[in-house]
Amino acid sequence: MLRPESAAESAFRDEVRTWLEAELPAELRDLTFRPAPAAALSWYRKLSARGWIAPHWPRAFGGMEASPVQQLILMEEAARIGAPELPTQGLNQIGPILQRFGSPEQKAQHLQAILSGEVIWCQGYSEPGAGSDLASLRTRGRLEEDAVVISGHKIWTTWGHHADWMYALVRTDEDAPKREGISFVLIDLTSPGITRRPILTLADEREFSEIFLDEVHVPRANIVGRPGSGWTVATALLDQERVLIGSPSNALRALERLRRVVRALGEGLDADGRARLAEAETETEVLVAAYLQLVEDQGCGRPVDAATLKLLGSETTQFILDVEQEICGAAAALKYPEVSGGEVIDFSELFLQSRRLSIYGGSNEIQRGLVATRVLDLPKGRA
């Protein structure tokens, strides 16, 4: 962060840093993989008990309602100490959706459970035939008196085989226009008729899964909004989601990895390497600046350009990791980290992991299309 910190902000940073140093267990620091939710949950719950798990949630729902700078300080300090990545589908996706569209019963059942880390959520949007063209999804929900009976096939579901609940889009009206026949449903994944199969990622992790639903009975009370309003529910908070996806937390974590390589290289870093590092640091500050200013604008109720932030956030992280690949030289071929000078030095894990960033949350090609037509007012093409 380039702007000066106020005394209160510096005090908050000190408080966060001291607490993290004291509380984050050694076995969860500097992990060079994404821990499965169960492994990270103890840390999730500690943050929750401290009141820092949901910086962006309103106080009315148990959140911290933190200022943009406080949110950034939490991200910077988590990156600095090497805190693990946590499951965020509950906090960043379904939580805000329920806050806005959930029934009183849905809010009561789920929001506190998300905050306290009792329940892991996953997202059931993508299907084998419905990716960027999400509205063409074919998983069916048959509306009965008390239930929606769901059959279909969801895929690319992050942590799907570790999750307790899934929020999903299902087609409940075959005759309605594409976007109007969809309902937004909360599915208990212990329900009969669900089969889950993990999918190995490029980064050699079983993080995705596919989920088969065969006549799964879900109470009608688990529909968010009314039947047929699923598209509106799912897209109303898309901008907010993109802001979270575009936040600098990934880039800050990537920059920390790069700095470790640089420290390990010591005098071995040549002038070109120093220039590349300066470039990576500069790009990180570009993202931090854009994020702070956008969240401030959002707080003032001004319209925000979330697609641009998603592009900046994902591509900045990828750029930093490109620099890491360059600086590492031959070590970039190593699969596992090395320990040097008391530090865990990882070379390529995040480079592989970060391929996801430009794909999920609406691929960067979709975001560029949005910027072109909505921000730059270019004519719609024959997409």
Added chain:
Amino acid sequence: MSVGSDGLHLMADSLARMLDTGSRRERARAAADLPAASRGLGNELLEAGWLRLLLGEDSGGWGADPGEFAMLLENLGGMLAPEPLGPAIVAARLLSDCDTSATSALLSDFAEGRATLLVAQRADFPLADAPSHVLADAQWASQVLCAQWQDDHFHLLAVPITQQARGRWPMRRALDGGALWFFNPAEAGGTRIAEGPAAERAFATAQNLLRLAAAASLVGIGQRVLDLTTEYLRLRRQFGVPIGSFQALQHRAASMHVTIHGTRSLVREAAQAIGTGKETRACAMAKAKASTAVRAVLKEGVQMHGAVGFSDELELALHFRRGVVLASLFGSPAECRRDLGQR
């Protein structure tokens, strides 16, 4: 104390009216044809008091903060105003900060049109015999402020600009038609007007403000080029449709927008760092990023215009040449990254 964003927009508007006498293109081209000689900023600008933008109110200034200064220069960046207003404001602030009888006298001369002062930079030139310092937009100035260290003791010099060549140097034409004046402070016959650590700090801040000003102007240029390009993409038809409906071009235009948006955010953030320990780092980052980002935007803007983009007919060509000059001077990206690497 600050002018506030409403005040800032009013200021930018009034400045725009003042500078926009005739079309942008005509003015920029006319300025480019001027002989390299001191021509002064023009009475209108001086009488309106623009030079004192960054001076505190107790020094008779407007008390604008660096963020407002940067935003003003961003607004002006796309207007092709030939006057080096940003550097002139920085020179005035440097004179005011030094606060000696000599600098106060020079500031009065400057404000009343008897002298025009700008601040020099070290010349990062790849030519072995190039003098050590350079002044951009030298055709406007009668004197240049520069640093000289003697046994680690700082002196601020005011050097008169002469047209007499010393050897192969000193005057060169820049791509945008402006004059670049090269000199070695030790040989240029300047007068010492301030000294010591406080003056040294003021000089360092002036260098940072110059980087910030150039970065902000580049953002304005980049935004103008993007606006011209999207306008062209909407109007120009080929294959029976506006070329802006082609995804290949849409995505590249979107990338230009992302680049400009991020750079603008960085420059605004860097402005807040002036006066703090992060000032030098922030301004080096802002200038490095603005230079590479806007250079990329300029190239894309020309490419998307096709052949007419390569011609000298459009306003685009003027922005292109001015943009390359600003990207290279006041701290080239390589120079800024070198500074960032020395920690």
